[in-house]
Amino acid sequence: MPTLAADYAGGGGPLTAPRLLRPGTPDRAGLDTDEMTRLVREVRALTRGERPWCAGAVVLAGRGPVIAVEEAAGYAVRYSAYDPVADAGVELPPEQRVPARTDTPFDLASLTKLFTTVAAMQQLERGTLGIDALVSAYLPEFTAAAEHRISVRQLLTHTSGLRPELPLYACPDDRARLDALRSEAPSAEPGTHVYSDLNMLLLQHVLERITRRPLDVLVREGITRPLGMAATGFGPRPDAAATEDQRTPWAKADRGMLRGDVHDENAWALGGVAGHAGLFSTVRDLAVFCRALLCGGSYGTARILGPDFVELMLAAPGLGFGLDQEWFMGSLAGRGAAGHTGFTGTSLVMDPATDTFLILLANTVHPRRRSADSGPRARAATRLARAAR
Structure with a gap:
């Protein structure tokens, strides 16, 4: 996997363990500041208006070991229910809403597949x-x-x-x-x-x-614990962003407003632990996951996979990971970018060619599911692609 030598701690000697992620600025990460500013502005706009793309969102973008952008917008919990007559969410009083924070856990939905x-x-x-x-x-x-x-x-x-x-x-x-x-x-x-x-x-x-x-033990013992991803795990997660007022006929089960219980009905029926859905995580934890894979399977002194097997996983046509999918990767597609999306509004993209990564976590199904619109995901990825030129 292509990895910048500057991403490693060598102290003038031989290359050793990949450096841990650290907060920084777009400039320090080697990313265009104007493009990153536009990225943040556009993500914030996704949470505004009477019918926003999502109630809340958290975005993180970085290059190498530097986190260039980490911002939260909107609400982790905005609605108490969905009103099918008005075709609109029933908004909570302002004092009862829960703002999204950069450490808010989200239901990852199909991003769980990457861990499986x-x-x-x-x-x-x-x-x-x-x-x-x-x-x-x-x-x-x-x-x-x-x-x-x-x-x-x-x-x-x-x-x-x-x-x-x-x-x-x-x-x-x-x-x-x-x-x-x-x-x-x-x-x-x-x-x-x-x-x-x-x-x-x-x-x-x-x-x-x-x-x-x-599976939950395999993920915890083999991936999240070695990488220090303490905020990542299968539910329930009472502090997570809310998802859907899940009722028929628009949903497949009658469960009411969900917060902290897995959104996917099959994963719920299987007890919350499933190969395709069920994990909750934060942008910072997912950045560690990305960083480890971009560094050939290692992060700091932890090793979860050998470089040859990371390469096998991310080589065309991709094992588990989607490769070069423009519909959600935007301009990052076409040069070996890898990632995935989740039905709840989540997405993750890594670009080995530029050593960049983007995580967008949102609750687009709050208060009810709609037809998928991945335009915002693609536009966010395009901002990162332009910033990395």
Whole structure:
């Protein structure tokens, strides 16, 4: 992975551990100050008006070990409910609203997939998992995966052919949910790209089978604890930004206004820990995650993955990570940028070519989900791309 030598502490001697992140300025990070100022102004504007893009947002951008921008805007909690008649949120009195802060945790939604991916890469590095092994080698009772010869690589590249989701939340109990996963056949020919939460759910079962440990333990012991990401973990998180007034018919379950409980209905039905959703985190913790991967799998003295396996994960077409996706990466796309988005309004982008990273956490589903609009994510990434020239 390309990494600037200046990012390492050498003291005049051989390069040693990657330097830890530190607050700074755009200028100190080697980023254009005007572009970073525009980035912050545009993120703040996303939280304003009667129908804002999101109730609250926190943005962090950096280069190398320097955090150039870290700003919060709007509200972590703005509404008490959604009014379907008025098609608008019921606003809390000003004194009851909770402002977004730079340390506010957000429901990461599908950014959780990145942590499941890294947990899988760790098993690849240890030799307990084969990238081209069949899922049936680890989970022979998953009969549909066995019949269609679905591989680990297909799970990581979303080419298993499995449909985007399965209504596990509608199953009466855990046994029925497990049976549904075991018997779910691909809806498209394996090898066809179909983005699917089911890929990461199957991968979760593979990881838990070969390690004999639950996913939350794998993430905590293998990723967040070594990296010092104390604010990252599966819920509940009562201090998190609120998400949706989750009721039918616009949602898939009747749960009311959510704050600190996972938004994704399937992850909720599975107890809050799932391969595709369930993690909560802050921008600063996610910056550490980005920094570690940009430094080949190490941060300070901690090592979560070897450089060769980071390179394998982020090489085209990408394992778990999306690569060069202009719809949310803007002008960062086209040169090996990697990242992901989450349904709740989250996104993360890393650009190895310029050693830059951008995290945008927002609660766009507060007070109710809407059709996805990734324009603001792409524009924020474009600001960073322009700043890094």
